[in-house]
Each structure stands twice: as structure tokens, then as C-alpha cells.
Amino acid sequence: MVSYQPHAMGAAVRNDNFIGMGLYTPTEAGRLLHVPSKKITRWLRGHSVKGKRYERLWRPQIVMEDDAIFLGFRDLMEMRAADAFMKAGVSAYMIRRAIEEARKYVDDERPLSTTKFRTDGRSIFLEIADENNDTKLLDLFRRQYAFKRILDASLKGVEFDGIAPSRWWPLSRQKGILIDPQRSFGQPIEAESGVPTATLAAAAHTEGINNASKLWRVSRQAMRRAVEYEDLLQAA
Template identity: 70%
Template structure:
């Protein structure tokens, strides 16, 4: 896979994905590569969009959004094994390799989890998914700030639209950018740290308010890590 084929997909290392999502990078690697625990092999949750051919794990934008939703369910007590089962089952109903982050899963996903929880005789998870508001809260929170093209996520506002910072796989390989100038927030924040707000704004042909927003956003990512 070359750079041209990555346009519109986005590309993130587990460390970069971790910075944006707050999910430990080691877990991201294990979940997307597969791993062994005490001699037992666990399959990956799904096949990542990006394969550069160096045997390392990379995520595309859709992987980023899917991981965000999967992790939200795990935090609610759903095991990675059940997440994988839900993904496989949901693929039958949603014509998408990454169904958890689709709008269709928002409406139909609860019944899928109920079926799997019942098959595994798990009272805790049965109770969780019987309560519709709990399922809705998990999904709504995991997809907060996400815009969709049809049923699939197309871009993400990781802070808010008012911050004018977007993660868009069509721009800068999916790195967080200032929406007006297209300059990555990491670049603006680094320039501000080295040169000050006003000098950074002048050198990058943006306003000081733009640089300040980028600095605040990057600081929030480091703080959450």
C-alpha cells in the first residue's frame, strides 16, 4: 500500500490512535493483531484498513472510529471476545467490515448483543443490554462529534465544531487539523512552543486564536494520555 492509496483512508500508528482515543496503544496493537495469553490464541477483532507491508499495526480512520466504539463497550464490561462475536454477527446485517461505528448499529446493535449475551448465559451483560437507555448511552457517547456519509463515519470533531479542529481522512492523512487552514494542530502547537503564539501565527498564515486553539487541543490530548 503506497501513499496514494492511503489518501482518503487516513493512517495512524497505535501510539497516534492512543493519543486521540485515550486507549492504551498496547491494547490497540493486541486487539488488531491478535495475541496469546497462557497458551491460548485470541484472534484480532477485525482486519485493519491499512497494511503497509512491514508487519506493524496501523489504523485507518474507520478503524479509529470502530476502536472508539469497541473500547466504550469494553469499559462498560463487555469482553473483547464478545465484541469480536458482535462484530462478526453485525456484519451479516450491516454491509460493512466495521459495523460498530455505523448508524445502523446504533439502531440494531442492542438486539445483536442481547442474542450473544443469551448464548453465553451472561446475566450481567443480559441485564446491560436489556436496558435500552444503557446501550444508547454507550453508543451515543462513543460516536459523539462524528459526521456520517450514509451509514459510515466520514469525519470527526474530537473537541467541538466551535474549536474548528477536525479529523478528516480526506485531509492530511486524517491527522487533527485546523479546519480553515488545513494545518495540523501538532504543527501549530509545536511552533507556538518554540516561537510563541504571534510568531507561529505569522509564519503559518493563521490567526493567533487558531494557534491558541491548537495548543489547547494538543494539551488536552497529552493531559488525557
């Protein structure tokens, strides 16, 4: 069974069929984000190392009673931003602190992936780095261009509804692959046809692109886009 958090911007709203939320296992999320699924589980469940407990970065949108981890679309976008900061050398501890501080003025449970954090997040990192005497982090975020580069990369291809992410073009709009929590439970779709890329690619591998395009009544170009995207995911 599934339980849901109280309603807040960016938090889960009770919805028994997950429509509009997106639904991803850590493996699926890792495949889309190119982040190891074990890391995703660790960041969202918390973990212990040598007797020391490291709490999760935030509470997932979807909470299973058997403690299984699932992500919603907003979790996916927040994870993408968190991973970008970690790759730049920011510790999970500092990211957790940044999330906690950002929630005080960004009305969203997942602030890293919002437009408000894009404009104000640098000052948050500077403040918590100064409190912890973290010279490396202070040096990184004193340089405005460094913060902008990290965050812009993490939000590339994202469309927003107000301050919150609403859709994601994982390659680019021109490549025609879309991730939209309102469609196909947030699985990647070929934008022209609206069919999941995994479905089209499987049909193309079985029937060939020409026959599959006729069976699914989509263009050969759409089939090729789906195949190329799925091949990229498999290769990552």
C-alpha cells in the first residue's frame, strides 16, 4: 500500500493512480539521470557508515508502507540538481543544509530544482559554508559563474510552471524526447506521437523501423528518435 505526505507545494497529494506525479523506481531514475540507483536509494532513505547515521536528503513524494523507494517527477528533478552539486564537490551534508535553509523562503519541499533557487541559492551555500568554516565551498560559491554553471546544467531542458519544474526535454526540444509527469506516468515519450520511447524502440527492434512505423502509425523519424534515445540510455 502507498501512503502520502500532507499537501504542500512540491509534496505529494493523495492520488491513487499517480496521474500527474510521475512514478520511477531508483533503477529507472538512475537510468534517466545517469546516477547509480544505489546512490539514489541512499540519498532518499538515509544510511549508516561506521556507526554514524546520515539522514536522507528529503522525503520522497511517494512513500511505500514496505519502505520501498519510489520517486515522483519532482524527486527526479531535485535529484538531478543534487547530483550536479555533488559532482562539483559539494557534500551531501551541505546539500541537505541548503535544502533545509531554502525551504524557509522557497515555498517548495524540493527547492534546489526551482527557479527561486536559481536566483538565490548561491547566498544560501555561502551562508552555510561560512557557518561551517568550509573554505573549499566558500571559494566555489564566491564565484558567481561557478554556481550558475552548476545549476544551469542541472536545469537544462526543464520547463517550469511558476517556480516548479513541470516537464523535461532530456536531450533537447529539437531531439523530440519528452518527460512529462502528466503523460505515461512520466516515462520518456516521443513527443510527436506521445508513445513511450521504450515501446517504440522495442517494436522497431522486433519489426524493423518501417514496419513498426506502420503498425504504430507514427513517422519513421519518430521511430528513429525513440530508438536512438533508448540506445543512449542502454549505453550509459
